[in-house]
Amino acid sequence: MASSSxxxxxKNKTLIVVESPSKAKTINKYLGTGYKVFASVGHIKxxxxxxxxxxxxxxxxxxxxxxAGKEKVVxxxxxxxxxxxxxxxxxxPDREGEAIAWHIANEVEGARKPVQRVLFNEITKNAxxxxxxxxxxxxxxxxxxxxxxxxxxxxxxxxxSPFLWNVVFRGLSAGRVQSVALRLICEREDEIGKFETRxxxxxxxxxxxxxxxxFSAKLVKINGKDVDITNENDATAVADTILSRIYGVxxxxxxxxxxxxxxxxxxxxxxxxASNQLGFGSKKTMRAAQQLYEGIELGxxxxxxxxxxxxxxxxxxxxxxxGQAQSYIEQQFGPQYAGQGRAGKNDKKTQDAHEAIRPxxxxxxxxxxxxxxxxxxxxxxxxxxxxxxxxxxxxxxxxLTKVEVxxxxxxxxxxxxxxxxxxxxxxxxxxxxxxxxxxxKTSTKDDEEKEQTVQxxxxxxxxxxxxxxxxxxxxxxxxxxxxYTEASLVKELDNHGIGRPSTYAAIFSTLQDRxxxxxxxxxxxxxxxxxxxxxxxxxxxxxxxxxxxxxxxEDELDKVAAGQDDYEKVLDSFYKxxxxxxxxxxxxxxxxxxxxxxxxxxxxxxxxxxxxxxxxKFLGCSEYPxxxxxxxxxxxKPKPKGTGIACPGCEDGHMVLRDGRFGPFLxxxxxxxxxxxxxxxxxxxxxxxxxxxLETDLSxxxxxxxxxxxxxxxxxxxxxxxFPKCRGRQAWGQLEPALQQHWQSVMDQHLxxxxxxxxxxTDGSPVNMQLTVDEIMVFAEEKxxxxxxxxxxxxxxx
Numbered sequence: 001m002a003s004s005s006x007x008x009x010x011k012n013k014t015l016i017v018v019e020s021p022s023k024a025k026t027i028n029k030y031l032g033t034g035y036k037v038f039a040s041v042g043h044i045k046x047x048x049x050x051x052x053x054x055x056x057x058x059x060x061x062x063x064x065x066x067x068a069g070k071e072k073v074v075x076x077x078x079x080x081x082x083x084x085x086x087x088x089x090x091x092x093p094d095r096e097g098e099a100i101a102w103h104i105a106n107e108v109e110g111a112r113k114p115v116q117r118v119l120f121n122e123i124t125k126n127a128x129x130x131x132x133x134x135x136x137x138x139x140x141x142x143x144x145x146x147x148x149x150x151x152x153x154x155x156x157x158x159x160x161s162p163f164l165w166n167v168v169f170r171g172l173s174a175g176r177v178q179s180v181a182l183r184l185i186c187e188r189e190d191e192i193g194k195f196e197t198r199x200x201x202x203x204x205x206x207x208x209x210x211x212x213x214x215f216s217a218k219l220v221k222i223n224g225k226d227v228d229i230t231n232e233n234d235a236t237a238v239a240d241t242i243l244s245r246i247y248g249v250x251x252x253x254x255x256x257x258x259x260x261x262x263x264x265x266x267x268x269x270x271x272x273x274a275s276n277q278l279g280f281g282s283k284k285t286m287r288a289a290q291q292l293y294e295g296i297e298l299g300x301x302x303x304x305x306x307x308x309x310x311x312x313x314x315x316x317x318x319x320x321x322x323g324q325a326q327s328y329i330e331q332q333f334g335p336q337y338a339g340q341g342r343a344g345k346n347d348k349k350t351q352d353a354h355e356a357i358r359p360x361x362x363x364x365x366x367x368x369x370x371x372x373x374x375x376x377x378x379x380x381x382x383x384x385x386x387x388x389x390x391x392x393x394x395x396x397x398x399x400l401t402k403v404e405v406x407x408x409x410x411x412x413x414x415x416x417x418x419x420x421x422x423x424x425x426x427x428x429x430x431x432x433x434x435x436x437x438x439x440x441k442t443s444t445k446d447d448e449e450k451e452q453t454v455q456x457x458x459x460x461x462x463x464x465x466x467x468x469x470x471x472x473x474x475x476x477x478x479x480x481x482x483x484y485t486e487a488s489l490v491k492e493l494d495n496h497g498i499g500r501p502s503t504y505a506a507i508f509s510t511l512q513d514r515x516x517x518x519x520x521x522x523x524x525x526x527x528x529x530x531x532x533x534x535x536x537x538x539x540x541x542x543x544x545x546x547x548x549x550x551x552x553x554e555d556e557l558d559k560v561a562a563g564q565d566d567y568e569k570v571l572d573s574f575y576k577x578x579x580x581x582x583x584x585x586x587x588x589x590x591x592x593x594x595x596x597x598x599x600x601x602x603x604x605x606x607x608x609x610x611x612x613x614x615x616x617k618f619l620g621c622s623e624y625p626x627x628x629x630x631x632x633x634x635x636x637k638p639k640p641k642g643t644g645i646a647c648p649g650c651e652d653g654h655m656v657l658r659d660g661r662f663g664p665f666l667x668x669x670x671x672x673x674x675x676x677x678x679x680x681x682x683x684x685x686x687x688x689x690x691x692x693x694l695e696t697d698l699s700x701x702x703x704x705x706x707x708x709x710x711x712x713x714x715x716x717x718x719x720x721x722x723f724p725k726c727r728g729r730q731a732w733g734q735l736e737p738a739l740q741q742h743w744q745s746v747m748d749q750h751l752x753x754x755x756x757x758x759x760x761x762t763d764g765s766p767v768n769m770q771l772t773v774d775e776i777m778v779f780a781e782e783k784x785x786x787x788x789x790x791x792x793x794x795x796x797x798x
């Protein structure tokens with residue numbers, strides 16, 4: 001048997017506890033032999049999973065237990081703490097990290113050693129040494145704030161979810177913040193459904209100057225009033241009149257606009273920009289950012305953190321980073337390009353515990369880092385690096401020129417807007433004006449179209465006569481409000497003061513995991529189940545699941561963190577009204593879906609009300625079980641959707657996306673002739689077909705049935721063939737060496753006979769398994785492998 005590796009020791013050393021093994025590896029490189037860095041791998045204790053875990057008779061005091069599987073980590077922590085001279089806890093610099101630090105401190109208090117808290121805003125040598133030189137005590141106010149959030153979420157989950165089980169079906173869940181996000185998504189969908197499209201026409205004219213230069217202008221006024229042309233006949237009549245007139249320049253005005261640089265990224269802004277510019281989901285963004293923060297192997301330089309902590313809503317930047325940026329800007333662009341930066345919104349909800357997201361060194365350019373980064377890491381690092389650099393540069397100076405053209409009778413007014421960059425400033429490195437315009441918007445709904453800038457003539461004089469060359473008529477239609485994307489949902493929540501940097505990424509993924517929403521062409525669409533759940537929650541608990549109340553609760557959490565409010569008071573003010581409301585609603589739940597329920601045509605006394613199951617819904621008599629009359633609902637089950645993926649189990653089938661009891665999955669179009677199935681993970685990525693298990697003549701130690709031999713991440717393993725009825729297992733390591741060798745040989749032959757299946761699109765190209773099924777469907781649609789999704793029929797618009 002191979003000897004086990006030596007147990008970690010902290011004898012006569014300072015023990016530093018972090019969360020992540022990769023962070024531990026990076027930190028370890030900068031410290032000498034007098035330190036032992038140990039990773040807790042996240043939380044070690046939590047509230048019980050199968051119960052609420054709050055003592056309602058004792059001021060809601062939480063009851064924690066060691067997380068299953070973390071017993072060994074706790075034992076190691078106690079052992080290392082007993083050996084160490086000092087203990088420093090360096091978990092993440094936020095409320096969640098403070099709570100983890102508190103749990104760790106409680107577990108090692110038996111060592112009777114001083115326990116100190118250190119904060120690493122960045123994982124670089126100077127930052128680590130400086131942090132260790134300035135330790136502090138664990139801030140119990142931050143711990144209490146985290147406990148308050150967790151308590152609120154537990155109360156909602158354990159009190160409201162059973163209500164949903166009773167009125168809809170078992171297994172559904174409600175969340176304090178997620179349910180408000182779902183309400184916003186459903187209300188936006190209702191606005192889209194009620195929107196009435198209106199036709200309008202726009203006219204553009206091409207004018208030529210005396211010197212022969214041509215420019216385009218838009219008709220903006222008719223007889224001093226805004227243009228309002230609503231049909232083609234009117235547009236043609238106006239165009240005919242316009243063509244009969246003589247035109248000249250009636251006004252030329254210019255002004256200098258100073259365009260300010262953007263602020264450095266906060267978590268919210270980073271997730272929005274990564275979604276808009278890179279197509280990254282929030283979870284993907286935060287995963288790559290975590291890797292950049294914890295440390296990347298940079299060849300001879302070793303593991304180094306490339307960005308500061310990525311969960312922040314502060315735009316503050318350290319003086320050292322400002323100095324570095326100014327030096328770099330002056331070297332690369334000249335002193336005139338160095339700016340003062342600008343502050344972001346500094347409202348009451350900003351947690352200024354650490355800086356904005358920035359590179360740990362501006363001199364580590366994206367080009368220099370590219371060889372050491374994955375494609376996703378590089379894209380995100382380049383985005384962060386450019387954004388921070390731009391935030392420290394001078395404003396851009398733009399000359400905006402407006403030219404107005406009128407006919408000789410003064411009836412029609414055309415306008416052309418031109419722009420000229422006088423000094424590029426920050427635009428030299430960050431010129432994505434579309435993103436900057438998006439961030440400046442206060443609404444997540446589509447605004448009216450902005451007037452486009454055109455190339456104006458170099459020479460143009462007031463009162464100059466112009467020749468009308470061509471006149472174009474453009475038909476358009478007003479658009480409904482835009483569906484939320486991940487980016488705009490984060491923006492909406494951030495605008496309302498809902499959620500915090502640590503929660504944004506989880507909100508959408510939670511809604512998707514619960515099958516309340518789905519993502520199509522990067523737009524978030526509520527499912528029928530999601531709309532039903534939201535409607536019921538809002539109807540029964542209007543004061544709980546609303547934007548204002550949820551934002552107020554976030555403010556309460558900030559007050560607890562600042563010591564201005566206390567845990568018990570906040571939970572009390574939340575729980576008591578909820579309990580009273582819940583007591584009433586349990587007896588008489590409000591189901592808006594049944595407001596127009598018709599009389600049962602079978603018994604004549606009951607009403608045909610909506611009833612739900614995990615696979616759909618139907619109409620059933622309210623007098624059940626006396627009357628068992630049921631009727632189907634035509635729209636209760638969505639039709640399967642083509643994916644463009646060839647079936648790996650038959651020659652002529654293709655995989656379609658279906659909804660099942662346990663969520664979406666892929667099935668062959670030839671079912672039941674071919675029963676090939678492919679499962680999806682929580683991110684809606686396809687799980688590749690698994691090799692069938694090998695049946696052995698070994699007996700299950702629990703029920704005596706044959707054991708199956710399978711391959712896993714840790715090698716071969718044996719499990720009962722009667723699973724899930726029997727969960728018996730046999731440890732592979734306990735088999736005799738000769739028996740192991742025999743079954744290893746048999747398994748090798750089995751794997752050779754069942755090679756890993758490569759999924760193909762129907763055109764023979766391989767399926768990109770890194771994409772979600774929704775992204776694969778869009779790709780298949782673009783390649784013509786499946787028909788364009790019929791948006792009118794499904795109620796989906798881009």
